[in-house]
Amino acid sequence: MKLSKTINSLYAEGAFVWGDYAIEQEKKSGQVVLKLQIGQPDFPPHQLLRKAISEAYLEGKTAYGPPLGFENLRIEVAKEIESYYKNIKISKDNVAITAGGGKLAIGVVCKALINSKDKILVPCYGYPGHFSGISDAGGIWVPYRLDPQLNYDVDIEDLERQIKRTKAKIIFLLSPGNPTGGVISAEMMERIAFLVKKYDLTVVSDEIYRGHVFDGKFISIVDFPKMFERTVIIDGPGKRNCVPGIRIGYIIASKKFIDGPVRKINNVKFSCPPTPEQIGLAKVINNKEVLGYIKKMREEFKRRRDVVVKLLNSIKGVFCPNPGGAFYVFPDIAKTKLTGEQFAKRLLREKNVCVLPGSSFGGGMIDPKLKKPYGTYNIRISIASSLETLQEAIRRMKEFIEGL
Numbered sequence: 286m287k288l289s290k291t292i293n294s295l296y297a298e299g300a301f302v303w304g305d306y307a308i309e310q311e312k313k314s315g316q317v318v319l320k321l322q323i324g325q326p327d328f329p330p331h332q333l334l335r336k337a338i339s340e341a342y343l344e345g346k347t348a349y350g351p352p353l354g355f356e357n358l359r360i361e362v363a364k365e366i367e368s369y370y371k372n373i374k375i376s377k378d379n380v381a382i383t384a385g386g387g388k389l390a391i392g393v394v395c396k397a398l399i400n401s402k403d404k405i406l407v408p409c410y411g412y413p414g415h416f417s418g419i420s421d422a423g424g425i426w427v428p429y430r431l432d433p434q435l436n437y438d439v440d441i442e443d444l445e446r447q448i449k450r451t452k453a454k455i456i457f458l459l460s461p462g463n464p465t466g467g468v469i470s471a472e473m474m475e476r477i478a479f480l481v482k483k484y485d486l487t488v489v490s491d492e493i494y495r496g497h498v499f500d501g502k503f504i505s506i507v508d509f510p511k512m513f514e515r516t517v518i519i520d521g522p523g524k525r526n527c528v529p530g531i532r533i534g535y536i537i538a539s540k541k542f543i544d545g546p547v548r549k550i551n552n553v554k555f556s557c558p559p560t561p562e563q564i565g566l567a568k569v570i571n572n573k574e575v576l577g578y579i580k581k582m583r584e585e586f587k588r589r590r591d592v593v594v595k596l597l598n599s600i601k602g603v604f605c606p607n608p609g610g611a612f613y614v615f616p617d618i619a620k621t622k623l624t625g626e627q628f629a630k631r632l633l634r635e636k637n638v639c640v641l642p643g644s645s646f647g648g649g650m651i652d653p654k655l656k657k658p659y660g661t662y663n664i665r666i667s668i669a670s671s672l673e674t675l676q677e678a679i680r681r682m683k684e685f686i687e688g689l
């Protein structure tokens with residue numbers, strides 16, 4: 286069988302690859318591996334959501350639905366999302382539901398916006414799903430730098446340099462970020478909005494971690510004047526409602542964008558999003574208890590962030606910026622003289638702790654300051670595990686580094 290050449294340009298997500306390594310290591314060592322590689326909340330979905338989805342199944346509600354998703358879910362998503370913004374009104378006409386989680390929402394948006402060989406600016410360190418969505422649509426991803434000294438906010442000088450150098454017309458924003466947990470500050474967002482208008486860019490704003498901002502309120506590029514009309518937003522319930530496995534995503538954009546390209550691409554790619562899950566979500570996402578549950582989860586992640594960052598920074602050879610959101614930390618381990626890849630491999634083998642090498646989030650692009658691929662000397666640790674597990678993992682990490 287002859288395979289397509291494009292398979293080689295696909296960029297697979299390291300979290301799933303390393304999940305398999307962790308399982309192999311458990312078999313080899315006969316011990317439980319502390320798995321800090323995957324980005325999913327360790328909270329179960331709220332019981333009202335579990336009930337609502339299972340009821341839909343039990344009632345046999347498994348028929349096809351419309352390509353843009355059920356109208357009642359689109360109304361509820363608009364209502365939920367609108368509460369995060371300062372100035373804009375969102376209606377169901379601005380919302381599309383997708384199958385395949387936020388990841389396929391990215392795929393749909395890339396298909397709608399990108400032509401072959403288009404250059405697309407992505408934050409670096411960034412989410413592999415952006416890289417693969419872009420390359421799958423024929424585009425070429427190019428980096429702009431996030432600054433560890435600013436807790437991974439955008440390096441605005443580098444951003445303008447890259448816009449001028451590449452002549453890119455599309456920029457991905459990601460705040461709070463993966464793998465860094467970095468949050469773009471209000472001042473920086475305003476400066477980005479200025480550049481977006483100055484260079485006439487289209488924005489893809491990935492806001493999947495909007496529910497996980499620790500200090501202050503969530504800020505979006507669309508909070509700034511005239512930005513909504515040139516922005517497409519990626520979102521989904523996976524991280525907020527703790528249901529990554531139901532594989533539903535949201536796209537928020539102008540009515541014209543939703544009704545035209547998104548309707549058509551959804552139809553072509555997956556016909557319609559899953560029915561019982563949509564029915565369940567529509568019933569409960571704006572329920573007070575469910576919204577309160579998100580807040581509780583956020584507070585817990587913040588508590589863990591505080592402990593984890595402090596512990597990591599107390600280890601000689603580790604520098605850990607303070608992430609403002611999501612559920613990751615992305616320390617620099619350059620002083621150990623190991624690359625993130627070597628570090629993660631040995632930590633797994635010698636201490637049964639699974640973290641991800643930073644290079645999984647660099648797309649092979651070169652960091653202009655480091656002159657090496659982005660993420661070469663970083664690891665990503667997911668803090669979506671109990672505090673006890675995290676403390677034990679860091680204790681082992683410290684032991685590992687001290688034994689080098």
Ligand SMILES: Cc1ncc(COP(=O)(O)O)c(C=O)c1O
Pocket residue numbers: 324385386387388389412414459462463491493521522523524529532533534
């Ligand atoms: C930044 C970002 N966007 C999108 C996604 C995709 O989310 P989903 O699991 O809903 O596909 C992820 C998942 O890790 C992510 O980190």
